[in-house]
Amino acid sequence: MSHDNSQHQQISATIDLKDVGTVHRLGFGAMRIVGDGVWGEPADRKAAIAVVRRAVELGVDFIDTADSYGPNISEEILAEALHPYKEGLRIATKVGFTRTGPHQWVPLGRAEYLRQQTELSLRKLKVDALDLLQLHRIDPKVDPEEQFTVLRDLQKEGKVKALGLSQVSVAELEEAGKYFTVSTVQNRYNLTDRSSEDVLNYAEANGIGFVPWAPISAGELARPGGPLDEAAKRLGATTSQVALAWLLRRSPVMMPIPGTGSVNHLEENLAAAGVVLDDATYAELESAH
Numbered sequence: 001m002s003h004d005n006s007q008h009q010q011i012s013a014t015i016d017l018k019d020v021g022t023v024h025r026l027g028f029g030a031m032r033i034v035g036d037g038v039w040g041e042p043a044d045r046k047a048a049i050a051v052v053r054r055a056v057e058l059g060v061d062f063i064d065t066a067d068s069y070g071p072n073i074s075e076e077i078l079a080e081a082l083h084p085y086k087e088g089l090r091i092a093t094k095v096g097f098t099r100t101g102p103h104q105w106v107p108l109g110r111a112e113y114l115r116q117q118t119e120l121s122l123r124k125l126k127v128d129a130l131d132l133l134q135l136h137r138i139d140p141k142v143d144p145e146e147q148f149t150v151l152r153d154l155q156k157e158g159k160v161k162a163l164g165l166s167q168v169s170v171a172e173l174e175e176a177g178k179y180f181t182v183s184t185v186q187n188r189y190n191l192t193d194r195s196s197e198d199v200l201n202y203a204e205a206n207g208i209g210f211v212p213w214a215p216i217s218a219g220e221l222a223r224p225g226g227p228l229d230e231a232a233k234r235l236g237a238t239t240s241q242v243a244l245a246w247l248l249r250r251s252p253v254m255m256p257i258p259g260t261g262s263v264n265h266l267e268e269n270l271a272a273a274g275v276v277l278d279d280a281t282y283a284e285l286e287s288a289h
Contacts, residue, residue, distance in 0.1 A: 005067040010274035011059040015253060018183045019162035023090055025248060026273050027062035028055040028266070029213070029259030033077055034070045037102025041073060042261060052081040054263050056089060058270050064186075064211065064257045066094035066136055067117045067124075068105065075124040083126045092184070093121050094166060096136035096147075109139025112135050118154055132224055134164035134186055138172060155180060164209075170202045184255070184266035186211040191228065191243055192219045192289050204253045215247055215256040216240045217270075227288040237275045244272035284286045 012026035033048040033197040035041055042048045055063070065074045078091060085091070095117040098108045114135075121130060135151060138144055154160045164184035165176055176182055185203050187196035189212035203210040221228040232239045240258070247256045258269040277285070 012248060012273040013252075015192060015209055015255060017132075017162065018181050018207065020090055020183050020209075023062040024059060025255045026060075026244065026270060027064060027211075027255060027257040028052075028060045029257035030063055030065040030074045030078060030156070031069050032259040032261045032262050034073045035102075038069055039099070039102035039119060040070065042077075045077065047263075048077050048261060049052055049081040051261060051263050051266055052078060055270070056082060056086060058267070060270070061086075061255070062092065062255065063089070063093045064094075066097070067121050068094070068097040068136065071099045072120075072124060075121060079124060079126045082216050085127075090131040091127075092132035092134060092222075093125065093130060094134040094136040094186075095121065096139065105137075107137040107139040107141070108160055109135070109137075109142040109147040111146050114147065115154065118159060123160060129158055130160045130237075132162045132164055132183060133160040134166050134184060135176075136166050138165070138168060144172070144175060148176050154182045157161075164211075166213075168199070170198050173199065173202060173208075182206075182208055184209040184211055188213050189247075190215050190217045190220050191221055191246060191285060194218060194289060200251060200254075204251050208253060209255050210251065211255045211257055212247060212254045213257070214257055216243045220242050221285075221288055227284055231277075231281045232284060234281065235275060235277075237272075238268055241272040241275050242277070242281075243284070244269060245275035245277050245283065248273070249277055249282055 012024045014022050015025050016022045045144045096104045151163050162183040163180045166186040189196050199208050218228050228239045247254050260266050
C-alpha cells in the first residue's frame with residue numbers, strides 16, 4: 001500500500017460527540033503553530049496560517065487549541081486563518097493553565113480565572129459560544145467543585161456548547177459528570193504510553209470522545225528494525241501514519257489530533273486515515289509496548 005500525501009486519500013471515520021455533533025475522528029492539534037516551548041510567535045506566522053487552512057481543505061473539522069498555547073497566539077492564528085468559520089468546523093479550546101515562560105505550565109483553577117479566560121477565548125476566536133471548552137488540568141490547590149461549577153455555569157449561560165476534561169482519572173471523570181455532561185476527555189495515550197487505558201475504557205463505555213495527546217510518540221518501537229518501523233515498511237507508510245492508524249483502530253471513540261507546523265507533515269499525518277492495519281500487524285503492535 002502506498003500513499004500520496006499531496007491528497008487526503010480518505011477522510012477518517014466520524015464520531016458523534018455529546019453537545020458537539022458529528023466530527024471526523026482524525027483532527028488537528030494547534031499547539032505547534034506557535035513558538036518554541038509553546039511560547040511566543042511562530043518563526044513564520046504565514047506558514048502557520050497555511051498549515052491551518054490546509055487542514056480544513058483536507059477535511060479536518062475538529063481542531064484542538066488552548067488559551068495557554070502562546071499564550072493566546074494559537075487561538076489568534078486560528079481566527080486569522082479561518083474566520084468566518086466553515087460550516088461544520090468545530091474548534092475546541094482549553095483553560096486552566098497559566099504560563100510563566102517557555103515550557104512552563106502552572107495549573108490555575110480559580111473560578112474567576114476560568115471565567116476570565118473563557119471570555120477572552122470567545123473574543124480571540126471571534127465567536128459567541130465556544131464549541132467545546134476543556135479544563136486543561138484540575139488545579140489540585142482549588143476545590144474541584146469550584147472548577148466544575150463554573151464550567152457548568154458557563155455552559156448554562158450559553159457561552160460554551162460542550163465541556164470536556166484533560167489528564168484526569170476515572171474517578172475525576174465520574175465526579176465531573178455530576179456537574180455537567182462530559183463530551184471529551186484528553187489524556188496522554190500512544191503506542192508506548194497506555195497508562196490511561198482505564199480512562200479510555202470508561203470513555204468508550206460512556207460515549208465520551210477520547211482525545212489522545214502525544215499520539216505519535218513511539219520511542220524505541222519506531223527505531224530502525226523495530227516493530228513500528230517494520231510495520232510501516234510492509235504497509236508502504238511512515239511510522240507516524242502507522243501509529244495513528246493503530247489509535248484509530250484501537251477504539252471507536254479515539255480522536256487523535258496530531259499537531260505540526262509543516263504542511264508536508266500535516267498531509268502525511270492526515271493520510272493515516274487511509275492506512276489499514278491487518279489483524280496480524282495490529283496484534284503485533286498491540287503487544288509491542
